[in-house]
């Protein structure tokens with residue numbers, strides 16, 4: 001049994017130690033908000049926070065999150081009230097929406113580290129998240145809007 | 155649907171996916187939950203698409219698949235407008251596979267183009283029934299009542315009734331004849347033409363949106379399938395002992411043998427079934443399989459492309475001709491020719507194909523991220539020998555489609571395995587599966603030749619194209635593109651030419667050829683857009699000027715009298731003509747907005763191109779910098795005339811997405827084959843555009859009263875040429891062979 005904290009709740013799972021966190025979340029815990037896109041840390045669809053850091057859950061063995069805090073899109077704001085979610089809605093970012101959980105989790109991690117990112121800060125941090133629908137210009141705009149709002153809040 | 159049908163409640167529930175166990179799964183989707191609750195009451199079904207509950211909730215069926223284009227918002231938005239419903243009270247219900255809806259095949263940029271009118275009729279008809287019911291209730295002539303703000307009003311007396319209060323009575327009436335329907339005028343539109351937020355926004359932002367890959371059922375098995383590495387290769391031997399030893403693996407099952415033509419059938423392979431996806435994937439790695447040789451085992455994309463480029467320089471089969479292009483070419487003072495190539499491409503939607511199936515009591519039920527629920531139903535019924543009426547198909551959200559998910563092979567796999575095991579089975583394709591076992595955009599070569607007189611006027615034009623045809627996938631014999639494929643930016647050349655010859659050359663298929671966002675417009679748009687720019691350079695004209703000269707006077711082009719069976723995206727030319735004035739308009743608009751004729755910085759250049767496809771018109775201007783062998787795309791501008799626009803924000807977002815999709819394929823898109831096998835496997839060797847490569851994008855929509863045109867695809871074709879033209883103008887080389895990454899760092 002491997003224990004960790006998921007979105008504020010303690011969970012324990014009976015999984016092989018090398019099973020990636022992605023599949024533990026999706027198949028064993030029925031938390032399907034975190035997506036599979038490549039399985040090789042190439043696309044960012046599976047991004048979650050582990051102890052506050054953005055991580056690709058598809059290549060992270062579940063044993064590595066034992067006793068740690070894991071946050072997924074489901075734990076971010078169930079009413080979509082997080083400033084990043086609000087900025088996403090304001091800019092009508094999503095197309096198909098599939099990559100967006102990963103994009104949002106990356107953006108939140110970026111802004112928590114760097115509340116006033118420049119264009120190139122955003123490019124650099126977000127380059128690991130692919131959006132095949134092509135929502136990049138809106139993601140960028142939304143991150144800037146969210147940065148403004150998160151700045152106000154603090 | 156030419157006329158509203160009054161369907162029984164049971165039928166409505168069945169269509170909408172409420173019946174029996176569908177309810178359980180559907181209820182997982184938060185956006186759908188209120189619908190489930192309401193339909194437990196007694197909704198008034200006014201027609202196939204619209205139902206109103208006594209609590210005032212309006213349920214509108216979206217029968218087309220949502221893959222990011224916003225159709226679950228756009229079509230209901232049209233119906234709600236005509237109904238004069240309050241958008242906040244509208245709930246969207248996803249339609250299951252059902253022929254009664256008309257075509258559900260969500261490709262070809264057709265959803266609004268072909269169902270705008272239907273949805274208006276459905277809304278107008280439901281409104282008329284509510285008005286009729288109110289008039290009867292009040293005993294007043296129906297001409298004295300009118301709908302407004304989700305109510306029916308009798309202004310004379312000041313009476314009003316909410317839709318919900320009238321729904322049940324209205325549902326008893328027969329729908330009006332189409333001829334009796336009245337429609338709102340454009341100036342009264344409340345929702346059409348407005349950028350309403352997508353109905354799935356909240357679900358997407360909170361991780362609650364359900365895609366095909368997210369579907370679950372109690373006791374289901376997760377399958378991962380090892381497929382034949384070369385098309386047509388069957389299995390020789392299998393040792394699955396080690397696979398079965400992996401913890402969680404439950405079974406190993408051989409998939410059915412390949413049929414020719416391949417059609418939409420499943421590929422031969424070996425499925426590993428387990429209690430979770432990871433275990434299935436691990437088990438699969440431990441399979442020991444040997445495969446037969448196949449006739450396609452010698453296919454090598456590099457030498458094949460060489461064959462195609464050799465073929466297109468010689469005369470082919472003429473599909474459209476004007477005058478005598480060959481003698482005019484002989485008499486020309488000067489000529490210019492070029493050959494362009496585009497490699498095989500694959501879709502790479504972020505969500506790979508995935509489907510869940512359950513076979514119970516002789517009935518097959520499928521949940522899939524499909525662009526085409528009806529073809530899913532038909533193919534499953536055929537391949538598994540189940541009566542079609544016993545195959546139910548639920549459509550989930552799609553994590554991108556781009557044409558891949560209009561091929562139902564992955565649902566056939568899930569259905570086959572569910573039937574074999576007697577358990578619900580979810581098949582999830584890995585990224586490697588998606589890239590290596592897809593339906594590929596055809597590799598191609600295009601040859602263009604123009605002859606000029608001594609004033610620089612183009613007097614003769616010869617163009618040839620060669621690429622393996624999608625038809626081969628379905629008949630196993632085609633060795634030349636079909637008229638349908640040649641109608642995509644080739645045989646419909648809109649230039650004013652006295653002498654023209656459009657020809658095709660032979661190209662055999664060696665893998666499953668399919669359609670990818672804008673289909674053969676990709677290669678034809680790249681070739682024609684590049685060649686016009688080459689002529690401009692040679693003749694010392696501004697590129698825009700060259701386009702305007704070739705397009706000639708404002709007129710409607712009809713390729714049919716010139717021998718070509720032009721298919722015009724399934725629409726009559728009278729309704730959707732090839733209009734050179736509209737081409738010129740978007741070209742001029744983008745050139746002026748972007749300022750393409752103004753001076754640029756060192757190592758910089760503008761490129762433009764324009765293309766009509768899916769009966770819409772799009773022009774693109776790109777500015778790039780080429781320095782030290784490295785390319786940077788600095789900005790892109792896109793002007794689009796898609797006729798009447800339902801949701802301008804979603805149309806803009808489709809154009810933005812098309813710019814990025816087009817850039818992606820032009821810069822880096824390339825699938826290669828050696829010994830019949832696809833060489834690429836994941837995003838590291840089949841790269842797609844990432845944020846740092848994505849330039850600022852400006853979209854301009856032309857206001858138009860013309861009937862709605864396509865939106866999802868027409869942005870893509872002009873992108874590649876605008877880019878390579880810009881590279882040339884920036885002092886880089888003339889790129890005739892995509893992708894650009896073969897020639898410089900991108």
Ligand code: FES
Pocket residue numbers: 035036037038039040041042043044045046047056057058059
């Ligand atoms: S699925 Fe983890 S990065 Fe792509």
Ligand code: FES
Pocket residue numbers: 094095096097098099100130131132133134135222504553554
């Ligand atoms: S919104 Fe579709 S992949 Fe990003």
